[in-house]
Amino acid sequence: MKFAKIPMATIVRLSIYMRTLQELLEEDVEVISSERLAKQCGVNPAQIRKDLAYFGEFGVRGVGYRVNDLVNQIKDILGLNRPWNLAMVGLGNLGSALVRHGNFIKHGYVFTAAFDADQSKVGKRLPNGLIINHISELEDVVRERDVHVGIIATPANDAQSVANSLVLAGINGILNFAPVQIQVPDCCHVENVDFTIKLDSIAYHLSFGG
Amino acid sequence: MKFAKIPMATIVRLSIYMRTLQELLEEDVEVISSERLAKQCGVNPAQIRKDLAYFGEFGVRGVGYRVNDLVNQIKDILGLNRPWNLAMVGLGNLGSALVRHGNFIKHGYVFTAAFDADQSKVGKRLPNGLIINHISELEDVVRERDVHVGIIATPANDAQSVANSLVLAGINGILNFAPVQIQVPDCCHVENVDFTIKLDSIAYHLSFGG
DNA sequence: CTATTTATGTGATTATATTCACACTTCCCG
DNA sequence: CGGGAAGTGTGAATATAATCACATAAATAG
Numbered sequence: 021m022k023f024a025k026i027p028m029a030t031i032v033r034l035s036i037y038m039r040t041l042q043e044l045l046e047e048d049v050e051v052i053s054s055e056r057l058a059k060q061c062g063v064n065p066a067q068i069r070k071d072l073a074y075f076g077e078f079g080v081r082g083v084g085y086r087v088n089d090l091v092n093q094i095k096d097i098l099g100l101n102r103p104w105n106l107a108m109v110g111l112g113n114l115g116s117a118l119v120r121h122g123n124f125i126k127h128g129y130v131f132t133a134a135f136d137a138d139q140s141k142v143g144k145r146l147p148n149g150l151i152i153n154h155i156s157e158l159e160d161v162v163r164e165r166d167v168h169v170g171i172i173a174t175p176a177n178d179a180q181s182v183a184n185s186l187v188l189a190g191i192n193g194i195l196n197f198a199p200v201q202i203q204v205p206d207c208c209h210v211e212n213v214d215f216t217i218k219l220d221s222i223a224y225h226l227s228f229g230g
Numbered sequence: 231m232k233f234a235k236i237p238m239a240t241i242v243r244l245s246i247y248m249r250t251l252q253e254l255l256e257e258d259v260e261v262i263s264s265e266r267l268a269k270q271c272g273v274n275p276a277q278i279r280k281d282l283a284y285f286g287e288f289g290v291r292g293v294g295y296r297v298n299d300l301v302n303q304i305k306d307i308l309g310l311n312r313p314w315n316l317a318m319v320g321l322g323n324l325g326s327a328l329v330r331h332g333n334f335i336k337h338g339y340v341f342t343a344a345f346d347a348d349q350s351k352v353g354k355r356l357p358n359g360l361i362i363n364h365i366s367e368l369e370d371v372v373r374e375r376d377v378h379v380g381i382i383a384t385p386a387n388d389a390q391s392v393a394n395s396l397v398l399a400g401i402n403g404i405l406n407f408a409p410v411q412i413q414v415p416d417c418c419h420v421e422n423v424d425f426t427i428k429l430d431s432i433a434y435h436l437s438f439g440g
Numbered sequence: 441c442t443a444t445t446t447a448t449g450t451g452a453t454t455a456t457a458t459t460c461a462c463a464c465t466t467c468c469c470g
Numbered sequence: 471c472g473g474g475a476a477g478t479g480t481g482a483a484t485a486t487a488a489t490c491a492c493a494t495a496a497a498t499a500g
Binding site: 028031032034035036038039040043060061062097098099100104106113114116117118120121123124126127129168169192193194195199200201209211213215216217218219220221222223224225226227228 | 271307331425
C-alpha cells in the first residue's frame with residue numbers, strides 16, 4: 021500500500037477527509053469535488069489531490085470523487101477495514117470517561133482490556149461489560165486478548181513504567197494521555213494527546229494575536 | 231514579543247520544552263545544554279536553539295541554559311505568566327472528567343464557568359465548587375466571569391452552535407473535543423483534540439510499518 | 441460530432457522547516 | 471594567564487511540504 025515516503029501530515033489529513041466524507045454520506049451526497057471537500061476541511065484543494073495521489077487515483081476527471089468509494093479507499097489506506105483492540109491503562113476520571121466514550125467504537129476501535137493499579141478498582145465492571153484487571157496482570161492479559169494499542173491515562177509519574185510493560189507485552193502502538201514524553205523503542209509508535217499544550221498554543225495566540 | 235513569523239510547530243515545541251524543564255527543576259537541575267534537553271524532548275539540539283532564537287538569546291555560550299530562567303522566559307513568550315479562565319461546555323463523561331482533571335490548574339488554567347444543555351444538570355455543583363449553568367445563559371455568564379477560552383465537549387452535532395455562541399460572547403480561543411471541524415471567524419483560534427484521529431495514525435503505522 | 445465546462449492528476453515552483461557547521465563566548469585547569 | 475573543552479547563536483545548506491498551473495479526461499449541450 022505504501023509507495024513512497026508519506027508525510028505524517030498527509031496521514032492525519034486523510035483521517036480528517038474521511039470524517040468529513042462520512043458526514044457527507046449521511047447527508048446523501050454521492051459525489052464531491054476536491055474544491056468543496058477542501059473548503060469543508062479547511063485545506064487547499066490541491067493538497068487533497070496530492071495527498072490521495074501518494075496512494076493512487078481515486079477520482080474521475082471532470083466529475084469528482086464518489087463519496088462512498090473514497091471513504092472505503094481511505095480506510096484501506098489507513099488500515100481501518102478491520103477492528104482494532106484497545107487496552108485502557110488507568111481508570112481515573114479521564115480513563116473512565118474515555119472507555120465510556122462512544123467515538124472509539126464508532127470508528128472500529130474496541131476496548132478488550134482495562135487495567136488499574138488501585139486494588140479497590142480491580143474486578144469492577146465497566147459499562148461496556150469489561151472487568152478491570154490489576155496492572156500486574158497487564159502482560160498476560162494483553163497477549164490473551166490480542167490487544168493492539170495501549171492507551172495510557174495514568175498519572176504522569178506512572179506513564180513510563182506502563183509504557184515499558186506495554187512494550188514488553190508486544191504492543192507496538194500507544195496513545196498517551198499522560199503529560200510526559202515517554203521513551204519507547206523504535207518498533208513502537210506513540211501518539212500523544214496533551215490538551216494543556218493545545219491550551220498553551222491558544223494562550224499564545226490570544227496574547228500576541230498570531 | 232513576536233519578532234517574525236513564528237512557525238506554529240515552534241510554539242508547540244516551546245510548550246514541550248517548558249514541561250521538560252519544569253520536571254528538571256523538580257529534580258534540582260540548574261543548568262542544561264540544548265543537547266541534553268533535546269534528547270529528553272526527542273528533537274534535534276539545533277532545533278531548540280533556533281526555536282528560542284526567534285525570541286531572543288536565553289542561553290550562555292559554553293554553559294547552557296539556566297533551567298529556572300528559561301521556564302520563565304518561555305512562559306513570557308507564550309503568554310503564560312498570568313491566569314487564563316476557561317469555560318467548559320458539555321458536562322457529559324468527558325467534560326466532567328476534564329473539569330476534575332488536575333492538569334489544567336497545574337498550568338495556570340482555571341475553570342470559571344460550566345454549561346450544559348440538560349436542565350437536570352443545571353444547578354449541580356462540580357468538585358471545584360463551580361455550579362453548572364444552562365447553555366442558554368452562556369453569553370451572559372461568559373462575559374460576567376471574564377472567560378478567555380471555551381472548551382467544547384458536547385456531542386458532535388452541537389459543537390458548531392456552541393462555537394457560534396462562544397464567538398458571539400467575545401471568545402477568541404476554543405479547544406474543541408468534538409470530532410467535527412468547526413467553522414469560526416478569523417479572530418477566533420481553534421485547537422482540536424481528536425483522539426480517534428491519533429488512533430488512525432497508529433493504525434496506519436501498525437498496518438504498514440511506517 | 442464538436443465545443444464547452446468541469447474537475448482530476450501531476451510536474452514545476454514556491455514556501456517553509458530542519459539540520460549542519462562553524463565562529464564565538466565562557467569556563468576550567470594547570 | 472593561556473590553552474583546551476564545552477556549548478550557544480546563526481548563516482548557509484538541505485530537506486520537506488504546500489501551492490500553482492496546466493495538460494488531460496469525462497460529461498453535457500447544441
